[in-house]
Amino acid sequence: xRYTDEYRDPQAARRLIDEIGxxxxxxFSIMEFCGGHTHAIMRYGIRQMLEGHVHMLSGPGCPVCVTxxxxxxxxxxxxxxxxxxxxxxxxxxxVPGTRSSLQQARATGADVRIxxxxxxxxxxxxxNPDASVVMLGIxxxxxxxxxxxxxxxxxxxxxxxxxxxxxxxxxxxxTRGILDAGExxxxxxxxxxxxxxxxxxxxxxxxPRDYGIPCAISGFEPLDILQAVLDIARALRDxxxxxxxxYRRGVTAEGNAVAQSLVARVFSVxxxxxxxxxxxxxxxxxxxxxxxxxxxxxxIEIPEDAIAEPxxxxxxxxxxxxxxxxxxPPECPLYDKLCTPxxxxxxxxxxxxxxxxxxxxxxxxxx
Amino acid sequence: xCLAVPLAVKRIHGALADVEIGGVMRQVSLVLTPEAREGxxxxxxxxxxxxVLNESEAQETLALFAELAEAERQLDExxxxxxxxTEAGA
Amino acid sequence: MPQDAMxxxxxMAHGSGGxxxxxxxxxxxxxxxxxxxxxxxxxxAAIDLTDGNGQLRGQPVFTTDSFVIQPIFFPGGDxxxxxxxxxxxDLSMQGAIPLYLSSGFILxxxxxxxxxxxxVASLAVTARGAGVQVVAGDTKVVExxxxxxxxxxxxxxxxxxxxxxxxxxxxxxxDVVLVSGAVGDHGLAIMTQREGLRFESPLQSDCxxxxxxxxxxxxxxxxxxxxxxxxxxxxxxxLNEIAEAAQTGIAIREMAVPVHxxxxxxxxxxxxxxxxxxxxxxxxxxxxxxxxxxxxxxMRAHPLxxxxxxxxxxxxxxxxxxxxxxxxxTRRLLDMLVAEQLPRxx
Numbered sequence: 135x136r137y138t139d140e141y142r143d144p145q146a147a148r149r150l151i152d153e154i155g156x157x158x159x160x161x162f163s164i165m166e167f168c169g170g171h172t173h174a175i176m177r178y179g180i181r182q183m184l185e186g187h188v189h190m191l192s193g194p195g196c197p198v199c200v201t202x203x204x205x206x207x208x209x210x211x212x213x214x215x216x217x218x219x220x221x222x223x224x225x226x227x228x229v230p231g232t233r234s235s236l237q238q239a240r241a242t243g244a245d246v247r248i249x250x251x252x253x254x255x256x257x258x259x260x261x262n263p264d265a266s267v268v269m270l271g272i273x274x275x276x277x278x279x280x281x282x283x284x285x286x287x288x289x290x291x292x293x294x295x296x297x298x299x300x301x302x303x304x305x306x307x308x309t310r311g312i313l314d315a316g317e318x319x320x321x322x323x324x325x326x327x328x329x330x331x332x333x334x335x336x337x338x339x340x341x342p343r344d345y346g347i348p349c350a351i352s353g354f355e356p357l358d359i360l361q362a363v364l365d366i367a368r369a370l371r372d373x374x375x376x377x378x379x380x381y382r383r384g385v386t387a388e389g390n391a392v393a394q395s396l397v398a399r400v401f402s403v404x405x406x407x408x409x410x411x412x413x414x415x416x417x418x419x420x421x422x423x424x425x426x427x428x429x430x431x432x433x434i435e436i437p438e439d440a441i442a443e444p445x446x447x448x449x450x451x452x453x454x455x456x457x458x459x460x461x462x463p464p465e466c467p468l469y470d471k472l473c474t475p476x477x478x479x480x481x482x483x484x485x486x487x488x489x490x491x492x493x494x495x496x497x498x499x500x501x
Numbered sequence: 502x503c504l505a506v507p508l509a510v511k512r513i514h515g516a517l518a519d520v521e522i523g524g525v526m527r528q529v530s531l532v533l534t535p536e537a538r539e540g541x542x543x544x545x546x547x548x549x550x551x552x553v554l555n556e557s558e559a560q561e562t563l564a565l566f567a568e569l570a571e572a573e574r575q576l577d578e579x580x581x582x583x584x585x586x587t588e589a590g591a
Numbered sequence: 592m593p594q595d596a597m598x599x600x601x602x603m604a605h606g607s608g609g610x611x612x613x614x615x616x617x618x619x620x621x622x623x624x625x626x627x628x629x630x631x632x633x634x635x636a637a638i639d640l641t642d643g644n645g646q647l648r649g650q651p652v653f654t655t656d657s658f659v660i661q662p663i664f665f666p667g668g669d670x671x672x673x674x675x676x677x678x679x680x681d682l683s684m685q686g687a688i689p690l691y692l693s694s695g696f697i698l699x700x701x702x703x704x705x706x707x708x709x710x711v712a713s714l715a716v717t718a719r720g721a722g723v724q725v726v727a728g729d730t731k732v733v734e735x736x737x738x739x740x741x742x743x744x745x746x747x748x749x750x751x752x753x754x755x756x757x758x759x760x761x762x763x764x765x766d767v768v769l770v771s772g773a774v775g776d777h778g779l780a781i782m783t784q785r786e787g788l789r790f791e792s793p794l795q796s797d798c799x800x801x802x803x804x805x806x807x808x809x810x811x812x813x814x815x816x817x818x819x820x821x822x823x824x825x826x827x828x829x830l831n832e833i834a835e836a837a838q839t840g841i842a843i844r845e846m847a848v849p850v851h852x853x854x855x856x857x858x859x860x861x862x863x864x865x866x867x868x869x870x871x872x873x874x875x876x877x878x879x880x881x882x883x884x885x886x887x888x889x890m891r892a893h894p895l896x897x898x899x900x901x902x903x904x905x906x907x908x909x910x911x912x913x914x915x916x917x918x919x920x921t922r923r924l925l926d927m928l929v930a931e932q933l934p935r936x937x
Contacts, residue, residue, distance in 0.1 A: 135852070135855065135856060135859070138859065142918050142919070144918060144919045144920050147919045147920075148920075169937050170937055176923065177917070177923070178917050178918070178919050178921060178923075179917050179919060179921025179922060179923045180919075180921070182921050182922070182923075183919070183921055196937060197936075197937060198937070223934075223935065223936045224933030224934045224935050224936075225933075225935045225936055225937055227933060228930060248933060248934065250861070250934050272936075273936055273937070277936055356919055474929075475929035475930070476929050476930070485937070494926070495924070495926050496923045496924055496926075
């Protein structure tokens with residue numbers, strides 16, 4: 135498969151590791167912002183390959199993991215409203231809220247559909263004119279334009295039963311939040327390649343400029359990740375914090391202008407609540423007043439008793455600290471004891487991109 | 502946010518395109534990449550093309566990996582020469 | 592209404608035991624499944640597990656499986672075909688010769704009769720091809736909404752020939768792990784048909800009865816230690832089950848596991864891992880190292896084993912766990928599936 139297999143070559147991987155070893159002056163730590171990177175690093179055993187040279191820390195780039203309980207509880211409650219059909223990406227279905235999950239709600243009669251694309255949700259709205267189809271808007275800058283496009287299309291089609299419940303978040307404020315909290319020592323950031331395909335790599339200049347650390351924009355194949363780590367090693371060796379575009383086939387400095395303008399048309403930026411990071415100003419996307427007709431928050435009334443009291447296990451959940459890079463999953467007292475993929479206490483264990491799930495699945499502790 | 506796959510654009514009709522990888526066909530939206538042309542490769546995320554892949558940049562990246570191979574080969578050669586010099590001198 | 596006319600959908604009356612039920616059995620089930628035992632329509636079937644000399648042909652084994660798959664028609668098969676393959680394969684994984692099946696149908700009121708006939712015809716063709724007889728059956732009808740079109744339960748009886756002793760616990764360090772062909776076809780073919788995922792692709796279920804392949808393998812090596820078909824949860828989960836039962840480790844090479852290109856491509860798009868995707872026409876064999884070569888050759892000589900491969904081995908390290916050597920040559924844990932893989936965005 136083109137554009138995929140070439141970036142998985144074992145010999146080239148070995149050479150990149152050797153070159154990283156030759157370039158590194160001392161071991162350094164990189165935060166991989168994106169859950170997809172955590173997943174790839176564990177899936178290909180890259181963590182082991184970099185041992186001794188680089189310490190990889192997982193960041194908060196799992197959109198489901200950073201969604202606050204209050205939002206998860208609200209969408210579960212939405213699903214139980216008669217006439218509502220919730221359309222969601224697969225990532226959300228098993229995520230535990232305070233007391234339940236969308237999957238559990240579905241088991242007791244709620245209409246919840248898994249979709250691959252916001253366009254599928256639009257189609258559900260067309261095929262079910264009597265239902266109010268609510269598309270759950272989760273995801274960072276990569277996904278937001280696709281949901282924005284679906285709203286515009288709904289408007290053009292004259293649909294009155296298509297809604298979006300936006301929980302979209304922005305990567306820059308979260309990255310700043312972690313660095314500002316100063317809880318964890320970072321030498322560099324591995325930048326999310328697909329977010330950057332939309333935003334452009336220029337967005338990441340704030341890292342060298344405001345924090346004095348380098349950033350390499352990385353794709354998701356093993357050679358992409360290793361190339362990005364090498365670019366970081368070189369920047370550290372040179373004492374020159376800079377942004378490197380290590381994903382040149384997919385990312386430009388300015389990004390995707392069409393996508394950016396679609397987003398600006400449909401969404402506005404305001405404060406949002408993040409699991410583990412609290413409320414961050416200018417970090418969330420909300421539907422503009424002109425699109426209020428498509429805003430689930432405005433159009434559909436959610437039962438007041440939606441937000442339950444957390445159970446004792448839930449209160450003991452340390453997802454927030456894992457997301458901030460302060461704690462590795464095995465350090466969490468619940469990890470692999472009360473909290474397993476089969477019995478997840480928090481989103482980090484159930485989401486495909488969650489750090490705890492990645493550790494558990496790929497055996498961070500035994501290999 | 503992360504899962505996007507490179508797919509080949511086979512045929513375009515309006516804002517939609519038939520894309521293909523490994524024998525699997527799918528229809529995706531080009532609303533975010535109106536500049537895409539038949540024969541291009543696009544990164545697809547949740548049914549939308551988000552970026553047109555830059556073929557020449559891709560080639561350059563692969564060339565960099567090859568360069569590393571060459572550099573390493575030279576290093577190995579130098580190392581081998583050095584060792585044999587040492588032995589010869591001993 | 593003329594005597595011969597049948598309703599074109601299943602009605603509650605088809606399950607009530609009266610004339611309509613009897614007609615259904617005659618015109619659909621007997622028509623396709625006809626054999627002397629079934630045709631006698633007694634309340635219970637007399638079966639024979641002995642050879643020409645009145646001796647038991649082997650250790651009798653008995654299994655059951657229920658089939659609720661959606662959609663009921665999928666590329667490469669349907670629920671009828673699957674209901675035979677699943678149970679025949681359960682018996683085959685014990686090393687048994689499958690002999691008799693029962694087939695119990697639960698039909699949803701409103702199911703088109705044409706669909707039922709297609710399913711029963713498919714079931715019959717598959718059973719005949721596998722050399723098994725359907726000797727007992729039952730049909731019930733439930734109200735519209737109480738079942739998903741059709742559910743089938745298949746129980747099966749076979750005999751394990753003397754000298755064959757297959758059990759997960761028999762896996763030993765040093766044994767070789769073989770797979771009969773490419774993985775992930777069935778699960779991906781199903782997933783591409785589900786609501787919301789549209790592909791125009793050549794993905795087909797690999798649904799097939801494996802008893803003849805197993806026969807060919809046992810002929811060259813009666814001492815096969817383990818046979819398992821990697822159905823739900825895929826290759827990874829099944830290997831974990833074996834490792835757990837045998838309390839040994841299993842090491843697999845990712846590069847060695849055959850995966851068809853379209854399966855790989857569809858998995859990439861949806862963010863799935865073919866190692867965790869269900870198969871309905873594949874088997875894992877764990878064999879003594881000295882026999883690995885001839886067993887593999889026997890598999891490749893068989894139509895259902897053309898792409899058979901040596902994928903790894905049983906080891907004494909990490910007992911109970913499966914470790915994968917990745918395409919990069921690094922090692923990582925290959926855990927079992929916790930919950931159904933779903934398409935993801937991240």
